[in-house]
Amino acid sequence: MDVWEHSIGLWEVLHTLNIKTLSLRLFWIQWTDLRTESLSKSLSSLTRLETLNVSVFAESSCPWKALHGLNIKSLRLSLSPNGKCKDLQAESLYQSLASLTQLETLRITLDPDSRGLWRGIHCLNIKRLSLKTMEWGGLHKELMSLSLSSLTQLDTLCIEMECDNPGLWEAVHGLNIKSLSLSGLWIPTGIDVTHSMSLSKTLASLTHLETLSIDVEHESPGLWEALHGQNIKSLSLSGVRKSSGIDVKHAETFSQSLSSLTQLETLTLHVHTYIALQVPQSLKHLNIYSDTMLPSKVRELVDSLAIYTHSIGIKLEFGCASSIDPPERIPVQEYIPFQQELAARKNVAVKRFRIYELPDSAGYAMSVRDIGDVDDAASNILEDDVYKRFAKYIDRYIINRISILIEISPGSLS
Known part of the structure; x- marks a missing residue:
């Protein structure tokens, strides 16, 4: 929800909703005590709320008091680049954060030159902390060190x-x-x-x-x-x-x-x-995402890991290209025979050999097809953030890619 000075009544519609996640962007609002109290009532009525994201675009005041006493587990705070957490606001921020007894995760984006930021996070019982800033030129390393070391549950x-x-x-x-x-x-x-x-x-x-x-x-x-x-x-x-x-x-x-x-x-x-x-x-686990990869390099990778004396699981995902920018694509057909080579190796179990092609036959979406047998349990693995970033980059250049899951057992490969 985006809220401006002329639309501050918007947050009143949130009252008593059964939502678990809320994101608010608050633009250039003059934060009077009455407005802060109104926002506080709406937030405190959200009894199932677990995650709250608040972005404040303002140069002077901030509505930190409205966060006081919430039963949330995750909080993301962001202050506009022009704003600084001044001493009075810092005390308000500290009191509100200290009152969040269920808080486990805090993500905060503020001006690093604000000494109050480090005061605000002092002695919290959080487990996860994310600090974001455009620059660290005004870093108060002593204050930061004291505050970070005070987070005994981190x-x-x-x-x-x-x-x-x-x-x-x-x-x-x-x-x-x-x-x-x-x-x-x-x-x-x-x-x-x-x-x-x-x-x-x-x-x-x-x-x-x-x-x-x-x-x-x-x-x-x-x-x-x-x-x-x-x-x-x-x-x-x-x-x-x-x-x-x-x-x-x-x-x-x-x-x-x-x-x-x-x-x-x-x-x-x-x-x-x-x-x-x-x-x-x-x-035990090797995940490699490569923007480009020649078919011969896939074989080289597996051969290089054959010397190890223990099992190792490999997730290999790569773009079917010799270059990306400009794209020099390699037809997926050149990689398909390699699936049979892998399957024929007695100490290699192929869990997945999957091809992603862009575009599909309809000309506008990705098609996905598996070559050979697929281990459904092994294929339903979580996609980590690094993978998501890689896939997004490859898709931007309309490059086909291949995903391989294999398990290498001890001993030499045939």
Whole structure:
């Protein structure tokens, strides 16, 4: 719901609805006590509400008091780029957030130069926190460090930013989180790590960290070196939003870092084109999404994994092309014989060999067809965020793609 100054009566129609999710965008409203109270009554009447998203476009006042005492589990707050969380508003924000006793997830987009932001999140009992900002130039690293370390229940931290910052890595240092996500925001910049030593020390200090996800704009030896030897169980690497996969130019350094992750069980990659990988023996699940892939590279990948002495599940999804922009498509017929080659290998179980073609025979929609037998249980797997980003990118260029699920058993391949 979008609400403007002249239409503030709109939120009154929400009263006592049985909804679970509500998104409000509040445009340039002068927040008097009466208007804030009116919004508060409407929100508090939504007894089944679990998720609330509030975007405020204003330069001075904000309706934080209206959030007080809600029984929601997830809250997303966004303040317009021109707005700052001033001291008086920060106290109101802090009191309202502290009153949300059921809150588990907080996503907040505010000006990082607002000291009140860090006061607002201090000592909350949340489990998941997402911080978004256009830039970190005014980062108060001491305040941020104090606030983050005060979140004793926090296990997941997501930071979306325009560029990396040593002060940011210092603020995250030593947290007891299990999952960390680092990504770009709004414009396709991602994380160009120029302070890899600081990042490496921070990652090493997160002794409980199990899952790490990074969006990369410009991969560099420094980034791969920062990952070297970390004790994580799950690693996800992809290009920035609305962009292609990672164009890996330092493949040897990257592969060495991967092989050093001796605790790694799940690896998810979105790369622009296929590269040879040296993965650790601990790996159980490998998800590779490649914008382009030659038929010969599919065989090369399977052969490279044949040496491992344990079972490994592979989800491979790729565009049937040798290039994307401009598109140089490869007919799907050139990949179909490879399904029989896979099925003939005694230590490879083909769970799915699926072809997505654009457009279909009607000329306007995607057609989906399976080659060979399909393991329905294995095929009904969740599509992760990296996959969704990859699929959206490929579809933009009207590129056919193929999805393969295989299980490789121990021993040499025939």
